[in-house]
Amino acid sequence: MYDAEFLDRLTNGVKGLMPVWQTAADADVKLLTISENATFHIDDTALGRSLVVRVHRPGYHSEAEILSELAWIEALRRDGVVATPRPIAARDGSLLQTFFDGETARHAVAFEFMSGREPDTETDLAKWYGKLGEINARLHRHSQAWTRPDQFIRKTWDFDRIIGDRAYWGDWREALGLTPDGRAILERTHAQLASQTRLYGYGGDRFGLVHCDMRAANLLVDGDRLGVIDFDDCGLSWFAYDFAAAISFMEHEPFIPDLMAAWLEGYRRVAPLGAEHEAALPMFIMLRRMQLTAWIASHAETPTAQSMGATYTDGTVALAERYLIEHS
CATH class of the missing domain: 3.30.200.20 (Phosphorylase Kinase; domain 1)
Structure with a gap:
């Protein structure tokens, strides 16, 4: 192809x-x-x-x-x-x-055309994720207040469509290189995320129209401006899921806690974000990681999937094992 x-x-x-x-x-x-x-x-x-x-x-x-x-x-x-x-x-x-x-x-x-470069993961990523938190907060407030036009339709990214029975991006069980032991760990994680997202709920204070893909590749830095591109996956999902999507493909990196802290600080400069929603961020990070693991399996022909391969699956299993210990 x-x-x-x-x-x-x-x-x-x-x-x-x-x-x-x-x-x-x-x-x-x-x-x-x-x-x-x-x-x-x-x-x-x-x-x-x-x-x-x-x-x-x-x-x-x-x-x-x-x-x-x-x-x-x-x-x-x-x-x-x-x-x-x-x-x-x-x-x-x-x-x-x-x-x-x-x-x-x-x-x-x-x-x-929008000028700019992708934020550098080696030097200034936390700075820009602080600004991204501000952008997310403004976007979420707009989402809650905006009257959508007639015939407006976008996909819904709930549990079922992310990694459930109707997942848009395939079944994580088909993950490249997934072992029987790894599958058992992910099955337990899947069940736990199903329960936890159901308890977290879909109320208007936490679920609405979001960008759903503000990862570094979709950010453009030019001077002090942080631009956002590629709304192709925007749809109805949890507001907190925007942070999980923003760290796509790097969920395992040691600097993620720093990005989360910067994002939260930026978000709260614009709008309140309660402890319940902050506590939900690890849940959504794990949910996103499993979704991307399924995406790699179902899009194995793409350059992105080929660059990740079974190594990403192994990382997903490791993250899931830690998640089960820390967030049960």
Whole structure:
């Protein structure tokens, strides 16, 4: 799926759409990243335009879901909640475009280019996670107050859809390299998380519209500004789950307590966060880790999954074993 021929087809599909975004036909088009969605940079030096185009994976989000994401982004920008790129409309005002890759329809959305770099995990990550806590608090307050437009629809990330029977990203039991002993540990952890999330509940003070993927790869630092990109996984979930998602793929690192402390301090500079919600953070970190372990297994063809492999599964089992001891 990720061979040169496939990427050439996607690149040509993006080039075919460039006129609708009023960019020159000979503008430079380069692939930025690919995991499930593919992201391209269009640099039109003649017109001084720079766009980022996201080509959606088929069969995941409906047109209504993608347009709902864009509606929230526009509301967040209008209300000054977070620095995030503006969706770019076509000549006819439409925000969602489609091209065909053979018989497969591919949806594409353009955004203005946002400058910046990913926060450096070696030096300044805690500083930026303090700012991220502030952003999360503003976003959650907005989520609770915002009146969603008619036809608004996004996925719900509850226990059942994260690692339960209807999980969107597959079954963690298919994890790469999972041993019988490791499976037994994760089965106990699964049962405990099911009980604990049920007790924590889904009330309006803790469950609502969240970004759900503010990991370092989706943050852009430029001077003192912290920008947030990629609302592709935004949906209804626990507010505290936003922190768990923000440390995706590095849950095992020794600096995570420092990031959590910085995030909590930043959050509380903007909005209160009670002890009950702080105490729930380890639960959501473990829940997210198991979800990502399932994702790696069900998306083994992706570069991200291939870079993690069975080592990530082993780390998940180790974290789960510690979680059972410390949070039963």
